[in-house]
Amino acid sequence: MVHRHTYSQSHLPIREQSTAEGHSVRLVYMCAAMADVAAKKEDTSLKEACERLWSNIVSKRMYITGSIGSSAKEEAFTGDYDLPGDTAYAETCASIGLIFWAKRMLQMEQDSRYADVMERALYNTVISGMSLDGQRFFYVNPLEVDPKMQRVNPNYAHVRTRRQGWFGCACCPPNIARLIASLDQYVYTPAVEQATLYVQLYIGGDGEFTLEGRRAAVTMDSDYTSTGDVKLIVRPDSPEGMQFTIALRKPDWCKIPELWINGEKSEQDGFTFEYGYIKVTRLWKAGDEIKLHFPMELLRMKGHDHIKATFGKVAIQRGPFMYCLEEVDNARGLHCIQLPRDAEFHIGSGEQMPLGVPALTTIGQRIVSQEDWGIHLYRSDVHWDTQPAELRFIPYFTWANRDEGEMSVWIRESE
Numbered sequence: 001m002v003h004r005h006t007y008s009q010s011h012l013p014i015r016e017q018s019t020a021e022g023h024s025v026r027l028v029y030m031c032a033a034m035a036d037v038a039a040k041k042e043d044t045s046l047k048e049a050c051e052r053l054w055s056n057i058v059s060k061r062m063y064i065t066g067s068i069g070s071s072a073k074e075e076a077f078t079g080d081y082d083l084p085g086d087t088a089y090a091e092t093c094a095s096i097g098l099i100f101w102a103k104r105m106l107q108m109e110q111d112s113r114y115a116d117v118m119e120r121a122l123y124n125t126v127i128s129g130m131s132l133d134g135q136r137f138f139y140v141n142p143l144e145v146d147p148k149m150q151r152v153n154p155n156y157a158h159v160r161t162r163r164q165g166w167f168g169c170a171c172c173p174p175n176i177a178r179l180i181a182s183l184d185q186y187v188y189t190p191a192v193e194q195a196t197l198y199v200q201l202y203i204g205g206d207g208e209f210t211l212e213g214r215r216a217a218v219t220m221d222s223d224y225t226s227t228g229d230v231k232l233i234v235r236p237d238s239p240e241g242m243q244f245t246i247a248l249r250k251p252d253w254c255k256i257p258e259l260w261i262n263g264e265k266s267e268q269d270g271f272t273f274e275y276g277y278i279k280v281t282r283l284w285k286a287g288d289e290i291k292l293h294f295p296m297e298l299l300r301m302k303g304h305d306h307i308k309a310t311f312g313k314v315a316i317q318r319g320p321f322m323y324c325l326e327e328v329d330n331a332r333g334l335h336c337i338q339l340p341r342d343a344e345f346h347i348g349s350g351e352q353m354p355l356g357v358p359a360l361t362t363i364g365q366r367i368v369s370q371e372d373w374g375i376h377l378y379r380s381d382v383h384w385d386t387q388p389a390e391l392r393f394i395p396y397f398t399w400a401n402r403d404e405g406e407m408s409v410w411i412r413e414s415e
């Protein structure tokens with residue numbers, strides 16, 4: 001098959017490219033390599049090309065789940081704001097590649113916007129790419145499915161409404177495995193020249209770093225995904241302590257994080273805030289403790305008004321997690337459901353969810369018509385009624401682990 005030059009990003013010299021084109025996995029892999037070369041060679045124009053392409057993706061061509069690639073044909077980017085949820089390609093590997101690239105951008109430029117995208121891709125599309133029992137996988141990660149239409153409409157031929165055990169081209173399953181197995185490399189960015197340890201992801205574990213020629217260890221104990229609580233214990237490899245900065249990322253979804261150093265609440269004078277990081281500089285002693293609380297407000301997310309697929313709709317986010325409705329909880333016909341602007345949510349209902357991420361319930365509305373449609377497909381004398389409907393939202397990464405059915409991230413919003 002002969003592809004267009006955009007497919008392989010060979011339509012222009014890479015330094016002249018400003019929009020993300022072609023095969024989405026290839027594009028992000030190429031950009032990860034460009035970022036490596038830009039850092040190694042201190043190549044400003046290559047770094048600027050990376051920044052332009054990054055900006056085009058995250059401001060115009062990325063799904064709210066951190067997935068990319070709107071078109072199944074050529075597994076490719078399409079145009080700005082073209083983000084259909086049901087025909088999305090949104091390959092698991094593309095979000096993994098976005099994470100590879102984000103890590104490299106963070107090594108060149110410590111700006112939390114790269115880590116925010118890394119987190120969005122990881123906690124939504126990437127882990128959704130694998131079933132909760134770790135046995136089955138998604139290649140394509142749509143934001144809306146209807147299994148009945150998937151079976152009959154060839155435009156959905158690439159979409160699966162159940163994860164598969166394996167694929168003819170099985171790139172995604174081992175890619176998830178290698179990312180999860182190497183996640184330690186994404187949690188911290190030590191910036192030696194600034195004597196700063198950047199904390200990018202709040203994933204528990206032990207880390208060791210060399211800053212200013214001396215070693216320090218950090219142990220992170222994290223309930224980030226369930227309560228938003230994180231604890232770090234610092235242990236410099238020196239009895240007199242070690243002067244350096246710890247820069248803690250403020251996630252884009254959190255308005256005001258809370259910080260305690262050795263049990264004492266740290267107010268504005270105890271830290272600086274730069275490029276999305278809370279920076280604490282001090283002489284760290286063995287056993288010094290940082291506690292963080294990131295309050296998880298429920299966010300009603302809207303899409304840019306140029307995105308046709310999301311216009312007039314709302315998507316629910318809590319912490320780093322996007323939520324969705326499934327037919328198994330909410331009955332068939334998710335397109336008839338709407339969420340009033342003042343709907344109040346109850347957090348944590350039903351069975352315990354993975355990673356301690358709660359399900360959400362609320363009272364929404366189902367739109368119904370009172371007419372007997374008979375043989376009519378269209379009619380002018382239709383009266384719609386709204387009935388109260390109990391809605392249950394689950395984290396997007398847990399969808400398709402129960403009965404097969406409809407799923408939707410974006411829900412119509414009502415007054």
Ligand SMILES: [Zn+2]
Nearest residue numbers: 091093171172
């Ligand atoms: Zn793949």
